[in-house]
Amino acid sequence: MRPATAIIGGYRPADSGWHRLGVGWKYLLVLVLIVTPLVLQQPWVTAGVLLLTVACLAGTGLPVRLTLALPWSLLVLLVVLAGFQLAIGQPGSAFVVPGNVLQAVLAARLILCTTPASVLVDALVRAADRVPFLDGERFGLAVGIMLRSIPFLTGAFYDVRDAARARGLERHWIARLSPVVVRAVGFAQATGQALAARGLGEGRPASPPRGQIPRPERPGGG
Structure with a gap:
């Protein structure tokens, strides 16, 4: 696995239920899987949701090295987080904090490994169009x-x-x-x-004052 996709994974086509599920439902379910343990902050919740996420990843039918393998950099981060919580006298958080980070990574793989990036972006564009003042x-x-x-x-x-x-x-x-x-x-x-x-990333031209008609420029700048 390339380092660029070692943490969050990459799309692999298959015929599992997660692959056939609508992208909107995927976003919603992944959001629930990530937010629930973050809000409740309980070891049993983190453990339960983590096991549920692993079961969902196993149900995708994708290789384990793509869905469950963890790079050493992430493992080091989880160990550091657990050690810090122990050092400040929070043994319960020593499992909850790194467990929630791991849970978020694995939950993200559920949608990123089963959905093409173009589909994910198109869904975000459609959702953003419904938000006022957002292009x-x-x-x-x-x-x-x-x-x-x-x-x-x-x-x-x-x-x-x-x-x-x-x-x-x-x-x-x-x-x-x-x-x-x-x-x-x-x-x-x-x-x-x-x-x-492509004409993107530039500021919009300023509109003329109300009641005035913009004058076209003459050839040669005169």
């Missing part, structure tokens, strides 16, 4: 750019890390960080140019 197309564009940026930046970090390790520079943070920053800036510039070429 659904621009909102969907922002989400699409985010979904494209995360794998790119994550992959850039791992590529630079591997290249630095091959040159014996794995402990030189400047040698590891600088190429990632350069790639990120280049990606942002390329994205901005692509948006500008």
